[in-house]
Amino acid sequence: xxxxxxxNTLSRKKEVFVPINPGHVGMYVxxxxxxxxxxxxxxxxxxxxxxxxxxxxxxxxxVRYVRNITDVxxxxxxxxxxxxxxxxxxxVEELEPMEIVQMYTNSYRRNMLQLNILPPSIEPxxxxxIIEQIAAVEQMIASGFAYEVNGSVYFDVEKYAxxxxxxxxxxxxxxxxxxxxxxxxxxxxxxxxxDFAVWKKAAPxxxxxxxxxxxxxxxxxxxxxxxxxxxxxGEPFDIHGGxxxxxxxxxxxxxxxxxxxxxxxPVHYWMHNNLITINGQKMGKSLGNFITxxxxxxxxxxxxxxxxxxxxxxxxxxxxxxxxxxxFSNEALQAAEKGLERLFKAVSLLEGLKPGEQSxxxxxxxxxxxxxxxxxxxxSPILIAHLFDGVKMINSVNDGKATVNSADLELLKxxxxxxxxxxxxxxxxxxxxxxxxxxxxxxxxxxxxxxRIEAKKxxxxxxxxxxxxxxTELGFEIKDTxxxxxxxxxx
RNA sequence: GGUCGGUUGGCCGAGUGGCUAGGCAACGGUCUGCAAAACCGUCUACGGCGGUUCGAAUCCGCCAUCGACCUCCA
Numbered sequence: 001x002x003x004x005x006x007x008n009t010l011s012r013k014k015e016v017f018v019p020i021n022p023g024h025v026g027m028y029v030x031x032x033x034x035x036x037x038x039x040x041x042x043x044x045x046x047x048x049x050x051x052x053x054x055x056x057x058x059x060x061x062x063v064r065y066v067r068n069i070t071d072v073x074x075x076x077x078x079x080x081x082x083x084x085x086x087x088x089x090x091x092v093e094e095l096e097p098m099e100i101v102q103m104y105t106n107s108y109r110r111n112m113l114q115l116n117i118l119p120p121s122i123e124p125x126x127x128x129x130i131i132e133q134i135a136a137v138e139q140m141i142a143s144g145f146a147y148e149v150n151g152s153v154y155f156d157v158e159k160y161a162x163x164x165x166x167x168x169x170x171x172x173x174x175x176x177x178x179x180x181x182x183x184x185x186x187x188x189x190x191x192x193x194x195d196f197a198v199w200k201k202a203a204p205x206x207x208x209x210x211x212x213x214x215x216x217x218x219x220x221x222x223x224x225x226x227x228x229x230x231x232x233x234g235e236p237f238d239i240h241g242g243x244x245x246x247x248x249x250x251x252x253x254x255x256x257x258x259x260x261x262x263x264x265x266p267v268h269y270w271m272h273n274n275l276i277t278i279n280g281q282k283m284g285k286s287l288g289n290f291i292t293x294x295x296x297x298x299x300x301x302x303x304x305x306x307x308x309x310x311x312x313x314x315x316x317x318x319x320x321x322x323x324x325x326x327x328f329s330n331e332a333l334q335a336a337e338k339g340l341e342r343l344f345k346a347v348s349l350l351e352g353l354k355p356g357e358q359s360x361x362x363x364x365x366x367x368x369x370x371x372x373x374x375x376x377x378x379x380s381p382i383l384i385a386h387l388f389d390g391v392k393m394i395n396s397v398n399d400g401k402a403t404v405n406s407a408d409l410e411l412l413k414x415x416x417x418x419x420x421x422x423x424x425x426x427x428x429x430x431x432x433x434x435x436x437x438x439x440x441x442x443x444x445x446x447x448x449x450x451x452r453i454e455a456k457k458x459x460x461x462x463x464x465x466x467x468x469x470x471x472t473e474l475g476f477e478i479k480d481t482x483x484x485x486x487x488x489x490x491x
Numbered sequence: 492g493g494u495c496g497g498u499u500g501g502c503c504g505a506g507u508g509g510c511u512a513g514g515c516a517a518c519g520g521u522c523u524g525c526a527a528a529a530c531c532g533u534c535u536a537c538g539g540c541g542g543u544u545c546g547a548a549u550c551c552g553c554c555a556u557c558g559a560c561c562u563c564c565a
Contacts, residue, residue, distance in 0.1 A: 032565075041565045048565095167494095170560075176493050177561075221563085243565035244496095274496090275558095275565070282558075283565095319514070320504060325497070325558075332503045335515035342514085345528090381505050385513035395529055399522095461524060468526080479528050486528085 004059060006239075007323060007377045009247065009270040010169055014377055019238050020268065025056050025063045026233035028267075030225060030242035030250070031123070033070040034104035037292040038111045040276055040313075040328065041243075041283055047314055047425075048273040048322040048378075049241045050117040054423050055374055066232050067120040068225065069108075071101040071127045072208055072218055097208055101127075111293040114310040116425045122232050126224040130210045133219040133227040136261055137199045137212075145260035149189040151201030151215040157194040160256050169255060169270060170248035196253055198223050222253035230258070230266060240267040244274055273322045278303070279329050305330040308337065311426055315340040318380040318424055339388075344428050346391040347416050349398050356403035361393040363408040367415050380424065387419060445476065449485045 003016040019025050029049045032042055049065075056063045112119075126133070137153050140146035146155050160166055161174045177194055197220035202209035209216045219227075229237060235258065242251065251270065258266030275282075278289040291301050299307030316336035320326040366386060373382035390412070396402035404412065420426050448467055455463040468478050471487070479486045 030565080033563085039565085043565085045565050171494065172561075173494080245560070245564060248494095248560060249562090273565075277558080280557080316503090324504080327503075329503080331515085335503060337515095339514045379505080381514095382512075385505070388513055392530085399530060401530065456524080459524075465525075472527090477527070480523070480526080481528090 002372060002375050004055075004375050005377055006269060006271060008268075009272050010267075012171075015269070017269065019061065020236065023060070023062060025061045025239065026066075026237040027052065027056075027063065027239040027241065028066045028068075028225070028229040028233060028237065029120075029240070030246055031067040031069050032104075032108055034101050034108060036104060037294060038104075038108045039283070039290060039292045040278075040296065042108070042111075043115060043293060043313060044276055044317060044322075044326070045241065045243050045273045046112055046117050047115065047317050049271075050425055051318070051322075051378055051380060051423070052239070052241070052271070053118060053120075054425055055378065058418065058423055064122070064233060065120040066122045066124065066229060068228055069101075069105055069123055069125045070221075070224065071098075071105070071125045072130075072224070098127075101125075107294070114293070114297065115314050116311070116427050118425070124228045124232065126219065126228070127208070129224065129228050129231070130219065132231050133223045134199070134212050136223060136227045136257065137219075139261040140198060140257060143260050143263075145256070146198055147191070148214050151217060152189065152197055153199035153214055153220075154190050154195040155198050155220075155253065155256060155260070156191060157196070157256070158192045160260065164256070164259055166256055167248075167252060169252050172248060172252070196220060196222065196249065198257065222250055222257060225250070225254050226257040226261065226266065229254075230262070235262045235266050236264060236268055237266065239269045239271060241271040241273070244272045247272055274325045277325060277327045280327055283328075303330075305334075308333050311428075312337045312340060315343075315424075315426060318426075319384055321377075321379060321381055323377075340426070343387065343391060343420065343426075346394045347420060347428075350394055350413055350416060353394065353397055353404065353409055355406035355409045357405060358403055359405045359408040360402045361397070361404055361408070363393075363404065363411045363415070366390050366393070367411065370415065370419050374423065383419065383424070387416070390415070445471065445487055449478070449487060453484060 005014045006017050007013070008015045027049070029045060032038060049067075053063060053065045109119075137146060140155065141148065141153065144156075145160050146153050157166055157174075166174055167177065174194070199212060199214060199217055200220055201215055201217045206218070208218055210218060229240065240251070240254070255265060255267070258264075277283065278291070281289060283289055283291070289303060291303065293310075293313075295301040296304065296308055296313060297310060299305075312333060316328075316333055317326065319336060319339075366389065369386045370383055373379045373386060376382070393402060393404075394412070397404050448471065452464050452467040455461075455467070471478055476487050476489055
């Protein structure tokens with residue numbers, strides 16, 4: 001099999017993936033800040049890196065996947081007196097901050113489960129790693145790249161940039177950063193406007209606070225990822241993922257902090273997923289096109305024509321490459337929905353396929369192409385295109401227009417099991433166990449359709465059509481086959 | 492303003508020097524009592540203008556346009 005190639009943002013090139021420890025992979029992905037419902041935007045990195053997690057495991061790696069939960073809140077801005085997002089929300093809703101955190105963590109996990117996203121190996125919280133973060137800040141001070149002022153600790157970007165390259169990941173030049181930095185913090189205690197807080201002194205009204213060598217405070221917003229990723233994955237580790245929007249300054253800061261703490265870069269491969277637009281527009285609360293995952297699943301948003309099943313969302317995203325922007329619309333979603341249906345129909349057909357003497361279709365070749373697609377920087381849209389080629393094969397065999405021998409049939413079944421279910425992480429949602437009433441309903445439908453066969457035998461087309469049309473109106477899809485009939489309930 | 496990335500057929504979305512991406516929709520055909528499903532076929536596009544090349548949607552230049560980041564954001 002060919003090498004697994006991934007695009008490394010650091011080099012802006014596709015590179016062969018070579019793990020630090022043969023057979024093992026450590027990956028870290030920036031998770032959510034739990035101060036609100038999970039929205040459409042959260043699902044893209046979750047699905048992208050779930051695909052990576054699944055594929056790495058599939059090709060035989062033992063993977064430790066760490067995805068953090070940010071629950072101490074980020075600074076609103078440097079001028080802010082220290083109130084963080086979570087504390088602000090807590091005041092609004094008159095809840096304890098950790099209650100907010102718990103509530104939204106729960107709903108995030110539920111949404112992820114609905115999207116069939118595998119739980120990471122470790123899901124550390126920032127609040128649970130204050131000690132590690134303080135230790136990281138101490139290391140930064142010790143190496144001379146951070147300084148304390150009045151209870152806060154800042155990263156000395158200027159000093160760092162004089163020795164190392166600051167901005168290499170996002171392609172920024174330090175001079176440009178100077179000219180473009182917004183001022184207004186002239187009275188700031190920072191040495192330079194580029195410096196960022198790694199530990200922030202807590203104002204009296206600030207609720208979330210912890211003791212530290214510099215007084216009561218809370219960690220800066222880049223500190224947690226440095227502390228938690230290296231705690232569980234060592235340094236350097238293999239893969240760090242996240243959304244494109246986190247590249248600067250968050251990931252840039254992580255690199256600088258890592259170098260300051262350990263003397264070398266913390267990550268080998270940086271991977272970034274692209275963002276989602278809605279009808280060509282950026283998604284944002286101010287634009288009113290901000291859709292939460294629950295709204296999507298229930299269809300309860302003004303922009304949605306209907307509810308979309310989690311698997312439809314997942315499939316829709318996988319039909320685009322993770323590094324491409326993806327535009328979200330009702331039309332596109334409904335197209336994805338139909339395509340997914342067609343794929344699953346073929347998969348279920350596969351079970352009943354009868355092997356022949358010879359194969360007129362090239363199953364090993366198809367398998368080869370599927371792996372090639374995934375190995376090329378996880379090209380899921382190409383993979384899906386190949387799977388649809390396979391759908392044509394399956395349908396042809398089913399129609400007796402093509403043949404497949406038993407070895408190839410087994411290979412084909414394995415192929416769809418591997419790629420559709422294990423790697424793409426799709427699942428059929430209709431097979432939710434038949435309740436008793438559904439079973440009875442099914443029997444009634446069978447009874448009606450058997451009556452219709454009688455009618456057809458008697459060439460009583462009026463009665464025959466009446467039965468079929470009435471069932472169709474009720475939402476059933478009726479198909480006549482040589483053996484009799486098939487039906488399914490459309491929602 | 493700076494940096495980066497897009498602009499592909501009715502819609503979504505791959506590809507990236509010559510060879511059908513795929514899905515959805517539409518149309519025609521096969522099958523069927525008629526349908527549905529399935530199958531076969533059709534629709535064959537790459538923002539504009541120049542340049543390089545035997546050959547460019549793909550490389551280069553200019554222009555237009557959209558967006559992201561530069562501030563919390565997946």
